[in-house]
Amino acid sequence: MKPYRFYIIIVLLIMTGASYLIIESANNSESFTIQKTTLEKNKTVISDFALVLDSPSIETKEKQVIEKWKNTSLEQSEWGEAVSGVKNRMDTDDKVIALTFDACGGPYGDDYDEELIHFLRSEQIPATLFFNARWIESNQEIFVDLAEDPLFSVQNHGTEHLPLSVTGNTAWGIQGTFSAEDVVEEVMDNQHLMTELTGESPKYFRSGTAHYDNVAVEIVEDLGLTVVNYDVLGDAGATFSASQVEEALLQSTSGSIPLLHMNQPNSGTAEGVMNAIPLLESQGYTFVRLDGQTLIE
Numbered sequence: 001m002k003p004y005r006f007y008i009i010i011v012l013l014i015m016t017g018a019s020y021l022i023i024e025s026a027n028n029s030e031s032f033t034i035q036k037t038t039l040e041k042n043k044t045v046i047s048d049f050a051l052v053l054d055s056p057s058i059e060t061k062e063k064q065v066i067e068k069w070k071n072t073s074l075e076q077s078e079w080g081e082a083v084s085g086v087k088n089r090m091d092t093d094d095k096v097i098a099l100t101f102d103a104c105g106g107p108y109g110d111d112y113d114e115e116l117i118h119f120l121r122s123e124q125i126p127a128t129l130f131f132n133a134r135w136i137e138s139n140q141e142i143f144v145d146l147a148e149d150p151l152f153s154v155q156n157h158g159t160e161h162l163p164l165s166v167t168g169n170t171a172w173g174i175q176g177t178f179s180a181e182d183v184v185e186e187v188m189d190n191q192h193l194m195t196e197l198t199g200e201s202p203k204y205f206r207s208g209t210a211h212y213d214n215v216a217v218e219i220v221e222d223l224g225l226t227v228v229n230y231d232v233l234g235d236a237g238a239t240f241s242a243s244q245v246e247e248a249l250l251q252s253t254s255g256s257i258p259l260l261h262m263n264q265p266n267s268g269t270a271e272g273v274m275n276a277i278p279l280l281e282s283q284g285y286t287f288v289r290l291d292g293q294t295l296i297e
Contacts (some may be wrong), residue, residue, distance in 0.1 A: 064187055066181050089294070090293045096254065099234075101127055102157055104208065106132075106135075110135050162186050166216055237261075245268050246275040
């Protein structure tokens, strides 16, 4: 064998060995990375699983709340719309408004103001929609469609549209709930329905008639929801004319939460909203959903 051939063979052997070491090193590094990633994922899964185990189910939480208040003296000290714990506006100096629309349901309240919703969608105006279980049951396809639209936030407006009380107080001729258990049922039956249809649990609650006693508000908070009313009476239960709705909305200030309705297509609500929105925008106002906002009384 000639000397130069010998040297070539030696060089080739050295290069082959170096390549092998580089490949092995890369494989080991990749294996370590995969093992590390898998371990981190497993730790996350275990952590999440432990969190689920630590968190009581909705049914268990309901029972715990009922049991707590069953053994508590239910002495109300406040009754009405502006009750301690009820949030009425956003805590901000920014020129933002959170429009809210109730869908009440029942014999005279399960219609759908399609013109109003079409306007909000066409103008890309975010809003928070409060649904009663009766309205959902009469308009399930529409409800699901609205719930899937990221423009809207869907929230809980109760099961039978009752004032929320532990002593049976009445508002606008409607008999309220009579006990802590009644309060839980009025809130949570609709909470279950909405969660089942959307896969997400509402965060906010507004009672039928927007009336509460202070004990009922505490019970709702124990259930994990925030009670939200309003600071601008937008359509007075869908009884205002279009000009009255417009005038009411123009009273909004930074952080306002107007209360309107989306279940009375023959009312002046849609026209009033359509007239007011451009004027508010010309004043520099924008519109937001309640989600993620800091709310105050």
